[in-house]
Amino acid sequence: MQFFSWGQNSGNLFCILSLSFLFCFGFSFPAAPKDWNRIRFASEGARPPYNYLENNQLAGFEIDLANEICARLKATCEFVPDNWDDLIPHLLSGQYDAIIAAMDMTEERREKILFTKAYVNMPSAFLAQREAAVPDVSPAGLAGKRIGSEARGAHEAFLADTYKQSDLRPYATLEEAILDLGAGRIDLVLGDRDAVGDFLKTRKEGDCCRIVGSAGHDPAYFGDGLGIGLRKDDQELKQTMDSALDALKADGTFARLRAKYFDFELE
Numbered sequence: 448m449q450f451f452s453w454g455q456n457s458g459n460l461f462c463i464l465s466l467s468f469l470f471c472f473g474f475s476f477p478a479a480p481k482d483w484n485r486i487r488f489a490s491e492g493a494r495p496p497y498n499y500l501e502n503n504q505l506a507g508f509e510i511d512l513a514n515e516i517c518a519r520l521k522a523t524c525e526f527v528p529d530n531w532d533d534l535i536p537h538l539l540s541g542q543y544d545a546i547i548a549a550m551d552m553t554e555e556r557r558e559k560i561l562f563t564k565a566y567v568n569m570p571s572a573f574l575a576q577r578e579a580a581v582p583d584v585s586p587a588g589l590a591g592k593r594i595g596s597e598a599r600g601a602h603e604a605f606l607a608d609t610y611k612q613s614d615l616r617p618y619a620t621l622e623e624a625i626l627d628l629g630a631g632r633i634d635l636v637l638g639d640r641d642a643v644g645d646f647l648k649t650r651k652e653g654d655c656c657r658i659v660g661s662a663g664h665d666p667a668y669f670g671d672g673l674g675i676g677l678r679k680d681d682q683e684l685k686q687t688m689d690s691a692l693d694a695l696k697a698d699g700t701f702a703r704l705r706a707k708y709f710d711f712e713l714e
Contacts (some may be wrong), residue, residue, distance in 0.1 A: 483520060483684055486514045487543035489527045490538045496708040497549040497673075500528065506696045508708040512566060513675075515700055519691040535559055538676060546676035552623055553670060561679045565672030565686045566701075567713050571602060571662035572640040572709070574647075576655060581635070584660030586610045593633040597626035605668040614693060622646065629655030637662060640711055 480490040490498040490505050498507040505526040505553050514617045518526040519702070527543050538560060552562045573594075575581045582588070590612035596602040598617035606615050616633050618624040625643070629652055636643070647653035664672070677685055705713050 456615060481681070481683070483544075483687070485519070485523045485525060486513075486517055486545060486684075487525045487527055487679040488545045488547050488595055489529045489537065490548040491531050491534070492528045493531070494549045498547070498659075509549065511707070512545050512695075512701075513545075513702070515693045515695055519694055520687055526529070535676065538678060543679070544681070545688075549673055550676055551670050552674045556676070561677045561681065562671075562674035563677065563683055563685055564692060565674050566692055568666075568668070568672035569713070570640045570654050570664050570711075571605070571637055571655040571669065572643050572658045573660045573662065574625060574636040574638070574643050574656045575634065575659045576628065576631070577657050579634070579659070581659040584635075584662070586612065589613050589635065592635055595627060595633045595636045596638065597621045597624065600667045601670070602639075605662070605665060606637060608668075625656065626652060635659070641709070643654050644711065700705060 460518040461686075475578065488510075490507075490509060492498050497506060498509045498510050500506070505528055510526060513526070514524050525543075529537055529543075531548070534548060534550070535556070537543065538546055546560075549567075550556070552565065556562075573581070573584045580661050586609055589610055591614065592613045593616055594606055594610060595616045595618050596606055598619060603615070603617050606613065616624070616627075620626070621636070621638045621642055624633070624638070625646055627633050628636045636656075641659075647656065647658070666672075675688060677688075695704075
């Protein structure tokens with residue numbers, strides 16, 4: 448009969464037992480660092496000027512921004528168009544590495560994915576009739592004025608808390624509010640600067656009105672801005688992208704890209 452010799456086989460047995468314990472109880476070894484020499488960005492291609500399709504290729508402000516980020520990271524950018532509802536699920540399943548699609552950094556989304564720092568905080572703007580004199584858009588300056596905004600949204604909440612002496616009028620859509628402004632039924636409209644600017648440029652009814660002031664971007668109402676979406680495990684990629692965004696703003700590259708697509712400052 449052959450008996451087990453602990454001294455002779457203890458090392459091998461310890462290794463076998465240790466590995467068995469780790470696998471059985473779900474432990475894993477740390478993954479090797481990723482080499483980010485290629486970054487796959489997804490976007491919807493349906494929200495100009497942020498992103499859109501041009502000759503079946505993604506283009507726009509965000510695509511240019513992503514290319515600048517890749518240049519600073521010495522990485523190759525690849526772009527994947529995808530449906531809005533599939534962006535986060537397909538990011539999490541590994542079909543691409545990042546989402547750059549005018550995506551607001553909401554708490555609900557933060558539960559699922561990681562975000563870089565904001566690259567756009569869209570300011571809000573007041574519209575008035577073209578001939579109206581509106582020298583002051585502060586709460587005191589607009590006391591008694593009829594102000595329209597989209598119902599059940601951030602602008603309505605901001606006005607309710609800040610412009611308590613104004614006559615606030617909620618509308619089903621921003622478009623309806625601006626049409627009533629043009630008809631003289633209200634005195635001002637508050638909305639996102641890009642949305643109101645787009646209406647003035649693209650709709651014939653926009654001839655009625657002009658932008659008379661800014662309400663800025665209060666994160667308490669309007670959120671943390673637009674960020675690049677990443678998987679939560681990719682903390683290193685977030686840090687490098689944050690550094691690239693800082694460099695883009697410091698050296699004037701971001702301002703140059705902004706001026707190409709927007710005729711106003713982004714906060």
